[in-house]
Amino acid sequence: MRVLVVGSGGREHALVEALAASHLEPEVYAAPGNPGIARVAETVDIPADDLVALRDFAAERRMDLTVVGPEVPLIGGIRECFEEAGLRVFGPSRAAARIEGSKVFAKEVMRHAGVPTARFEVFDREYRALDYLRSREAEFPIVVKADGAAAGKGVTVARDRSEAESAVRAAFGGKFGKAGERIVIEEYLEGREASVFVITDGHEMLPFLPAQDYKRIYDGDEGPNTGGMGAYSPLMWMRPETYGEILEEIVRPTLHQLALIGTPYTGLLYAGVIVTSSGPKALEFNCRFGDPETQVILPRMRSDLLELLLAAVEGNISGREISWSSDKAVCVVLASEGYPESYSTGDEISGLSDLPSGVYVYHAGTEERDGRFYTAGGRVLNVVGTGSTIIEARARAYAGVEAIHFRGMQYRTDIALEAIELEDF
Template sequence: MDILVIGGGGREHAICCALAKSPKAGTIYCAPGNAGIGQVAEIVPIAVNEFDKLTAFAQEKQVGLVVVGPDDPLADGIVDAFEAKKIPVFGPRKNAAHIEGSKTFMKDLLKKYNIPTAAYEKFDNYDDAKAYLDLQKLPIVIKADGLAAGKGVTVAFTREEAEAALKDIMVSKVFGDAGSQVVIEEFLEGQEMSILAFVDGEVVRPMSAAQDHKQVYDHDKGPNTGGMGTYSPLPHIAESIIEEAVETIIKPTAKAMVAEGRPFRGVLFAGLMISPDGKPKTIEFNARFGDPETQVVLPRLKSDLLEIFLASVNGTLDQVEIEWSDEAAVCVVLASGGYPASYPKGLPISGLDEIEDAFVFHAGTAKNEAGEWITNGGRVLGVVGLGQDIAEARDKAYAAAERITFEGKHQRSDIAAKALV
């Protein structure tokens, strides 16, 4: 069966690599892909928002399955577009992807169905939001309602930070229409945790839990990024807490979406906070595989990913047993200097051919006319080590990361350190 994967980052590279292991997989196409993904898939130069071209390509090649990676095309209805052409597609429809596309919708849904989350208020008027903000305790969380490439959330520790974030979103419109509404939310303290789950309506099959590192600098300092690294599993978090999160948050949310006439099919990604008393609360929901969580979760999947995708599309996910490896995985992201603000592109990358004891997932790479690897994005590479435990996986990831160099390379040095305390 030929497959079309839509997207062009490290997440899609990991998905393509996992699909390539399936004995049922034929040619894997990736649109638009990147140079690294080209090592495992045939690159198709079509952008993720060119729905007519993508559906036409899928029909021309008679692909048996389409897999959608990024959030923007899901929110814009790409799954609906493929379904209209009778092309099998893995991912939520537009009305279900709204759980990520609108933070106010997501928060209101959780409130309506009594699903644990932080207290919040929503605003579409700057003056009203500012008046409310002035009365709140610090720290406080300010979120643009819509999609903002992982950068629309500010945890403000001072009044100045809070006011600047609110003004950026609602007055300066730095995130465009994504900032037409804002959510102001209580700050939750504790351990963060990500649980991705394969979902088909009310059927939920959770993946192994992971923990992301959002801030650009060590010790969770600096601005939020799309993710500077991650690891799985989480040995320092009790299995009972993970199970509680699935039973009290993910499964009820899947049922709530069905009750709202928005049945979810695809990957539902819960970003969670575990309070000091061990109770999980919802920070966010995403409507797709996380990035870079996918890069540590899928290498630990023992089952056939293509079979899981097809079961979800065909309504037989409840009949699938999913196995996970006992190995641990740690991903260290190598980013361009200046990320998440402006950064250069086209810088030569050396050392990629020397990596033998780790996976390297390409996020922002290209090749120049001489066929040499160059940088082409903010997050350039995700280096993943596998080991018997987090310590071994972490050592392998960092050892491999050190062998890869490019001008201005930036990485955090404390990925997965919390699991070793």
């Protein structure tokens, strides 16, 4: 069996590791991959958004399954492109991927499905959005979102009118390209956030255990949003009945509504939720595995990931369950100096060969030259610690962080800190 993973980040590294461990013993390829992935799979120098080249390669090598990591190829229609050549893809259709590709589409789906979410207004003109912010209807803090996919950076939680107006002007001023040509302004919700994943074959869904990620660049949730600076799993603060409510009142109605409008969803659906004093509410949906949540979920999975993905593509997940390790996992993202704005590259990385036991390192933005690793992106490495308790997993993750060095390396020191207080021993 041959499997192609599309993408080049830490999420894809984790996916490759999990797929390569399958008892089906697949040959795993990655396009374009990264130096960490190259230790596990054969990498192919094809960009993740070059759908035709990816299709031609998959057809030539007779890939049995292609697993898509990032959202851009899915929103661009990679599944349709591959299916025309008789190739199987784990991921939604272009129409269904609009659940991430358009915040407006997602909000309309939620509204028609009766999914609890924040009140919202949609604007396609800057002056109308600014007029709304100056009206009595606007309550602060308030959330401004670019309509299109913006690599996790198109959301601004504005504490006052001035911040909100700046976010509106930035979006319509081209900061997010076409993604910002339309915006959503919505009610700010208070509560604990969680990331929920389900595999679905278009009919049934198979839930993963939830995780929590950290979007802001600095400790204490300060600074601008990023693609994600860390994560941990499982969530000690989430009660089983709350998770059940999320699945039955947020995820399942959304899947049902997508099928109802003629865009059945097959693949991995990511629900970003917030548990408020009045119950769980949906913040957003993504059409792919989360990053860096995948890096703390897959190391805890005992089930065969490849088997599950094949079952979803074949419409056969009914009656299946996922088996989990009792271990906990904590991920700390190491980022380049200047991230998430402009950032440095080409800085040598040391310490990767001297990591403590119980530590995984997933490459996210690196390059290799003459056997040495260098920074090549904003998020450079994902350091994951596992252990029987959050304290142990967190200690291992940060021990791994302490072993690694590159110029300007930045990371959060408070990942999973609040989870320690909630853990039962």
